[in-house]
């Protein structure tokens with residue numbers, strides 16, 4: 314079982330959201346987005362690295378045509394934001410006049426999306442909205458209002474389904490809360 318591998322390495326993983334729950338939320342989100350954008354096409358902006366599993370599953374459920382583009386942003390060291398959002402790779406597409414939907418795995422402090430939305434808004438999209446799988450409000454520092462939210466959650470640092478702790482555990486199928494166990498081997 315995927316938990317055991319990390320327990321052996323000193324990380325205690327508590328199941329928070331199963332893949333079945335994630336699938337159900339994605340189906341609901343896809344239906345809502347498809348209905349809102351009926352007759353239009355969407356430019357989907359995937360925020361890498363974390364959102365790649367979510368994006369892959371969501372776009373295949375949408376009933377409107379999409380174009381996909383990617384931006385790579387990073388700001389975390391361990392379980393805390395550094396406060397500086399680095400743009401490691403910008404979009405390739407011109408978003409002017411397009412209906413843009415930004416896909417995120419998680420909104421936490423809100424610093425990443427505040428930076429990205431400011432940047433994208435300056436480029437003149439027809440519409441600009443956010444869809445996040447997880448909205449974690451406990452540590453919010455900047456005002457961000459995602460239009461589409463999969464799961465509103467309490468605190469805890471989450472890993473799995475794209476979410477990482479220092480680049481590890483993204484590949485887990487379910488989403489867990491992670492705690493480092495004393496005496497664990499890394």
Ligand SMILES: O=P(O)(O)OC[C@H]1O[C@H](OP(=O)(O)OP(=O)(O)O)[C@H](O)[C@@H]1O
Pocket residue numbers: 360361362363364386387388389394417418419420421422423424425426477
């Ligand atoms: O609301 P915030 O506090 O800014 O946190 C949310 C951001 O943090 C994570 O990205 P990270 O910087 O870890 O890069 P990653 O996607 O490569 O993991 C996550 O994927 C979001 O983009």
Ligand code: HPA
Pocket residue numbers: 389419420421422469470471472476477478
């Ligand atoms: O809870 C989290 N887990 C993984 N990455 C994150 N980036 C912001 N919050 C989180």
Ligand SMILES: [Mg+2]
Pocket residue numbers: 363389476477478479480
């Ligand atoms: Mg990360």
